[in-house]
Amino acid sequence: MIRQPIIVVMGHVDHGKTSLLDRIRSTTITSKEAGGITQHIGASEVPIDVINKICGPMLKATGSKITLPGLLFIDTPGHEAFTNLRKRGGSVADIAILVVDVSKGFEPQTIEAINILKEYKTPFIVAANKIDLITGWIAQKTSSVMESLQKQNDYVRNEFDTRMYQMEGRLSELGFSSEVFNKVKDFKTELAIVPMSAKSGEGIAELLMMVTGLAQRFLEEDLKTDVRGPGKGSILEKKEVRGLGITIDVILYDGTLHVNDTVAFATPTGVATVKIKALLRPKPLHEIRDSSAKFYSVEEANAACGVKISGTGLEDAMPGSPLIQVTSEGYEKEISKELGEVFESDKSGVILKSDSIGSIEAISRLLKAEGFGISKKGIGNVTKRDVLDAFTLNATEPLNAVILAFNVHLDEDAKEAMASSGVKLIEGDVIYKLIDDYKLFVEGKKKDIVVKVEGSVTYPAVIRILPDSCFRVSGPAVFGIEVKVGRIKPNYVLINEEGEVIGKIKEIQAEKAALQVAKKGEQVAISVNGPTFGRQIKEGQLLYTRIPDGDERLLTGTFSNLIDNEEKEVLKRIIELKKLSKRGA
Secondary structure, eight states: OBOOOEEEEEESTTSSHHHHHHHHHTOOHHHHSGGGOOOSOEEEEEEHHHHHHHHHHHHHHHTOOOOSSEEEEEEOSSSHHHHHSEETTEESOSEEEEEEETTTOSOHHHHHHHHHHHHHTOOEEEEEEOGGGSTTOOOOSOSOHHHHHHTSOHHHHHHHHHHHHHHHHHHHHTTOOEEEGGGOSOTTTSEEEEEOOTTTOTTHHHHHHHHHHHHHHHOTTTTBOOTTSBOEEEEEEEEEETTTEEEEEEEEEESEEETTOEEEEEETTEEEEEEOOEEEEOOTTOBTTOTTSOOEEESEEESSEEEEEEOTTOTTOOTTOEEEEOOSTTHHHHHHHHHHHHTOOOSSOEEEEESSHHHHHHHHHHHHHTTOOEEEEEESSBOHHHHHHHHHHHHHOGGGOEEEEESOOBOHHHHHHHHTTOOEEEEESSHHHHHHHHHHHHHHHHHHHHHHHHHHOOOOOEEEEEEEEEEESSSSEEEEEEEEESEEOTTOEEEOTTSOEEEEEEEEEETTEEESOEETTOEEEEEEESOOBTTTBOTTOEEEEOOOHHHHHHHHTTTGGGSOHHHHHHHHHHHHHHHHHHHHO
């Protein structure tokens, strides 16, 4: 049978995510929550008869028929529901609605949502909310934005067109071809923008029509489910409910679950199983997190739906974990394999601690896209062990001596260890901000390291001894040279073309003034401890700077940008001369 599509609602704080669902389900969740901001993850079912009621006139006008059983909306304060709505290889969400305030445009969390949707390759529609705030807009008693737009004056219609054009331009900058929904020619290649007002209800009909129409047209194969098959879902949230104890909110995306079924899920230490004691469903047009919604017990739950599961032993269930019905052996291997992919780490990188599997996966994807590695991943608070692991990175990879802590805290002993560790802790509850803070840290650290390296590293250089320029034969030898490639400084060691050490530069002078550096093209006098002019060194001879092994690694690796192509060729020659000298020894 065809299940209802799972729709995630995303967007920046205060852009109207919850208000949009409130308008659809005619509840008042926003007014009950602090600041009107969604505080918890929830799921809301919108039955087919409600969709038909809202979209009735448009359905008649277009001759369309909705064949879906309904819509399952996920309402979230940010990225959490989407990232926890995960299954192997992608997201459980079939389609997303990205809510954007037309008066504020694309704010940071809007960009974060787009990046996450792109990473998971999830199709989405843009809901251009708050059109009622356009100066002069007069709200109409209709759920159709096109019908309402026709009744606005010319100034308002022009302003409306300007706002939509600006939104299309911004989406173009982000790599999307977009149009207002009624101008879209190809929904496979163009992103649909649906203007609307959650406050007045204008545009709700078009939004629901777009979601149901696109789901029916492009996602039919994905929506097929065997209701007799074993239940599969994703854990959205774990919470304690009075009278029930610890419960888990689950989005069931395939099959059926029954009371007394055994289900398996991931824990911080492996895989656990629990026998379902009760399946609880909210009434239609209510949702799991609404305290005023009265749950009712059911004997079974069919995909797709949001369901609360009660049972003994759910204390260690992790949000973002797959949940599968245990029907035979192999469930543990299946879950472990999936989690193994999520927690795969790199040879080098930061340490990441987060509150859920979904967050770990999303942050890992976005860090990888930025070119960063993760050497260790974990669920839960930052521990002393984490700090010690990061501390060991300081000696070899200071840019990775970092702990990224997303929605988690520090254990007390970890705080003590941090005080003297030199480890950088970056905390946050918004993914984009966490990653941006790490990028800023890396940029700052690189600048500090570059300044330090620039002042201490030995650069590759070639000098030529000038004719008739010996001012002192030895102790130290003083003679004139021209810098052919690179730069030289006092204390640089010089080698000849056989790789033999000639001596160390004691001083550099030009017109009797001491210099700290002599660069390509400059003719200066240098004093060198060690050689005797006429024996170890002669007029016209080429000498090279000897590069210590540590500096060689820096200049051929992380800090190769400090030298130009000519210097890089000289460095290769110097490395060859060092090898020649070792063979001769």
